[in-house]
Amino acid sequence: MAQYIALVHKDAGTSYGVSFPDVPGCVSAGDTFEEAIGNAAEALSGHFSAMRADGEAIPTPRDFESLKRDPEFIEDSEDAIVTMIAPKGVMAAAE
Numbered sequence: 001m002a003q004y005i006a007l008v009h010k011d012a013g014t015s016y017g018v019s020f021p022d023v024p025g026c027v028s029a030g031d032t033f034e035e036a037i038g039n040a041a042e043a044l045s046g047h048f049s050a051m052r053a054d055g056e057a058i059p060t061p062r063d064f065e066s067l068k069r070d071p072e073f074i075e076d077s078e079d080a081i082v083t084m085i086a087p088k089g090v091m092a093a094a095e
Contacts (some may be wrong), residue, residue, distance in 0.1 A: 008081040
């Protein structure tokens with residue numbers, strides 16, 4: 001199953017927020033890091049299900065070396081935890 005690089009941000013007094021550089025518009029959050037990661041896997045799966053229903057192609061995840069050359073990723077990843085997340089469930093694999 002494909003894994004997607006995720007950016008986890010946490011500001012004082014807020015929940016953990018998760019976004020995916022290769023999946024614009026897919027975001028999630030959680031009160032703990034672990035909850036945020038679990039919620040992000042579910043969000044990614046749900047986002048892909050909606051994309052399929054709309055006839056949209058599922059994005060192919062870029063590797064970290066490719067993302068490091070992307071100026072937007074460099075800016076967005078500042079002060080973020082960078083991790084990998086797989087969509088929850090069998091139907092979520094990238095096509």
